[in-house]
Amino acid sequence: MRNNSFHILKKPAEVAVIGAGFAGMTAAAVMAKSGAKVTVFEKNEGIGGRARIFGAEGFTFDMGPSWYWMPDVYERFFNLFGEDVSDYYELKKLDPGFAVIFGKNEVWDIPADFEQTCDLFEQTEPGAGDKLRKFIAEGELKYRVGMGDLVYKPGHSMMEFMSLGLLRDALKIQLFTSFSQHARKYFKDPRLLSIIEFPVLFLGAMPKDTPALYSLMNFSGLKQGTFYPMGGFGRVASAFQKLAEQSGVEFRTMEQISKLETQSGHVTGLISNDRHIATDAVVGSADYHHIEQKLLDPENRSYDEQYWETRTFAPSCMLFYLGVNKKIEKLRHHNLFFDEDFEGHAIDIYKHKKWPEKPLFYVCCPSRTDPSVAPDGQENLFVLMPIAIGLDDVEATRESYYHMLMGRLEAFAGEDVRGHVVFRQSYCTSDFIKDYNAYKGNAYGLANTLLQTAIFKPKLRSKKLDNLFYAGQLTVPGPGVPPSIISGQIAANELLKFLNR
Template structure:
C-alpha cells in the first residue's frame, strides 16, 4: 500500500519512519531544496545557522522516537547539556542566569526573592506530575474525543485547566523577573500565559527539570538523523517536488499532482500547513472554511536575523533572552492589536559559543528573533528598522559595540513563512495551545470528507513545537496503520 507524504518537517519525517517500519511503501515530497520544513539550515561565508527551531527541550521525546526503531539518539548525533541553560537580561547590569540543575535554580530564585526557593521546589513538583500525565496519558492521543482528556489523573487536575499559567505564577512569586522567567516557556506553546491553562506548567518542568540541550551541528543534525533513519527504513524522499493538487476520485484519494505529474497513492498524509493542504482540494472537499481559520488563535510569526560577526561576542550565553521591554505590551501587540511592536522583547542565540562548527575561528554566529503578530506588512525597510532597534538595545545592554563587526546578515519574516512553507498568514509555530484549541478541539488528523486523507503537524494534535511535531507524526501514522490494515 502506497503512502504519499506532503512536506518533510519533523512530523512528516516521523510519520514516514513509522509507516515504513509498519510495511507501507512511503514516498515523501518536499517543495524546497532541503528537507526539514521550518528546520532548514543556512550556510554562508563559513557560518552556519539553524533557520528555524534552535531550542532542544524534552530530550525524552527524541529518545522515545529513536527507541521505537531500536536505535538511540547517540547513534545519530551527540548531545551536550547547556550550562547555564540560558541567560535573561532585564536591562543594563540586570541579568539572571538559569543554571543546569534545579537545586541551583532554586538558589537563584531564593537570592532574588527570599522564600521563593521552596515555592519553586513545590511548583516544579506539580509541573513534573503534570508532565508525566501529559506525556504518558494525553499527548499521544489522536484528538478524536473529549473522553481522551478524562482519566483518573486528569480529573484531579480540572481546576488547572480553568486557571491560567499567569494566575498560578503570580499567586506564588512577587518578583516580576521571576514571573517572566516562569512564564517564558509558555511562549513555546504559542499563546499568552494569561490565556494558557495552568496545567501547561509542565513546560516549566521541561525547562528546569529536564534542561536545555544542544545537538552537535545544531537542530539540523536532528533533521539529518531522521532523514537517514527514514532512508534506512526504505522511504523515498523527493526534494524540489511541489505538490499542486491532491487527486480525489469518488471521495477517495488516488494520489498527488507533483511538478505537473500525477503520482499514484492509496493514502495521502500532509505535514504541510493544514489550511494550505485543503486548498489543494476542490472547495466542496475542504473540512474547514476560511471563516473557521480566520477565527482561530494562531501562534506568533517571527522576524529573524542570521548574523555573522568577525569577533567573539561578550556577556552573552548560547541562549540569551532580552526582557528589557514590557512583556504585556508586546503580548498585546502580537495577539490583540496585531501590529508591529513598539518596543519588542527579543531572543538571541549564539550557537558558536558551544559548537565550533557554526562559525570560523574567533568569529560568532548569531540568530536574533522577534515574535510578531501574523499577517503583518513585511518590507525590507521595516525589517531594517527593527534590526536597528534591537541591535541598539543589544549594544547598550551588553556594553559592547558590534554593529561594525557584522560580516553576514540575512533575514526571514512573514513573507518568507508564506512563500517557503505556505504558512497560513505567515505563522511560525502553528495554532496556539489555548483551552478552546486543545486536543479534540484542534483540526482533525483525519479528513471527514476525503477517504484516506490524513494530516500531521503543528496545526493538528498535539500542537506547536518540535517534540509535539514528532508526537504528531506518531499519532497520524498509528491512525493510518489502524484504519488501513496491510
C-alpha cells in the same frame, strides 16, 4: 526502554507524505517500518522544514528551532527503532541553560542545576525557592500525565480521555486554570514571572489565555535542562531523515504538490510538478490550511476560511542570521532580552496584532558552545523577535527593527557589533509564506489555548476524505519540535489502523 512494536500492514500500500519537516519524517519512518512504501514530497531543496540549515561565509545557520527541550520525546522515538539518540548526534547540556537580560547591568544566568535555580529565586524573593520546587513538582506531574498517554491520543473525541480516566485528572493537571493565575499564586516579582512565562509567550498565547497545564514546559526547561545538539539543530533533522531512509522511505525534494485527486470520498493521487502520482493514502504534514484551501476542491475541505480566521495563532517572528567577525564576550548561548515590558509585547502580538513598539527578543549564539558553526574567532548569531501573524512585511520595517534590536544588544554587550557583521540575512512573514505556505506567515502553529487543546484542534483525520490524515503544528498536539514528532507518530498509527481495517 526500547519498544520495537509497530502496526504491521496486512497488505502492501503506497503512502505519500507532503512535507519533510519533523512531523512528516516521523510519520514516514513509522509507516515504512510497518511495511508501507512511503514517499515524502518536499517543495524545498532541503529537508527539515523549519529546521533547515544554510551556510554562508564559513557560518552554518539553523533557520528555525534552537531550543532542545523534552529530550525524552526524541529518545522515545528513536527507541521505537531500536536506536538511541546518541547513535546519531551528540547532545550537550548547557550551563547556564539560558540567560535573561533585564537591563544593561542585570543579567541572570539560569543554572543547569535546579537547586541553584531555586537559590536564585530565593535570593530574589524570600520563600520563592521552595515555591519553585513545588511549582516544578506540579509541572512534573503534568509532564508525566500530559506527555504520557494524553499527548499521544489522536483527539478524535472526548471518549479517548474518558477511557483513560483523564477527565478525573483534569483538575489535577489544571487544564481549566489560567497559566497566569497559577504562576501568580507562587511568585510576585515580575522578573521571576518573566522567567516562568516566557515559553508561553514565545510558543503559545497570552499567559492568561493558556491553561496552567503548560507549566509542564517549565519542568522541562528548568529541571530536565536545556540541551544543544552539536553541529546544530540541522543534525537532528538529518538524523530523522537517515532513520526514515533506513526504514525504506524515499525523499523527493523540489516537488511542489499542486492538487490532491479524489473520488468518492477517497484520495486517489497527487499532482506534483505537473505529473500524476497514484497513492493509497496521504499524510499532509505541510500547512493544514494550505492543503485544504489550495490542494482540495471546496466540497472536500473540513474547514472553511472563516474557521481559520477565528483561530488564535502562536506568534510569527522576525529573524536575523548574522555572521560577526569577532567574539562577543557577554553573550551566552541562549539570551532572552527582557529589558522591556513583557505584557506590553504580548498585547501587541495577541490583542492589537501590530508591530511591537517595545519588543522583547532572543539571541542565540551557538558558537559559544559549538566551534563548527562559525570560523575561528567569530560568532554565529540568530536574532528572533516574536510578532503577530499577518503583518505587512517590507524591507524598511526589517531594517528599522534590525537597528532597534542591535542597538539594545550593543548596549548590553558594551561594544560595537553592527560594524563587525560580515554576513546578514533576514527572514519574516513573507518568507514563511513563500517557503512553507504558512497561513498568514505563522511560525509556530496554533496557540495552546484551552479551546485549541486536544479535541478542540483541527482534526488529525480529514472529515471528508477517509484516507487523508494530517500531522504537524496545526493539529494535535501543538507547536514545537517535540509535539511535531508526536504528531507524526499519531498520524502514522491512525493511518495504519485505517489501512488494516
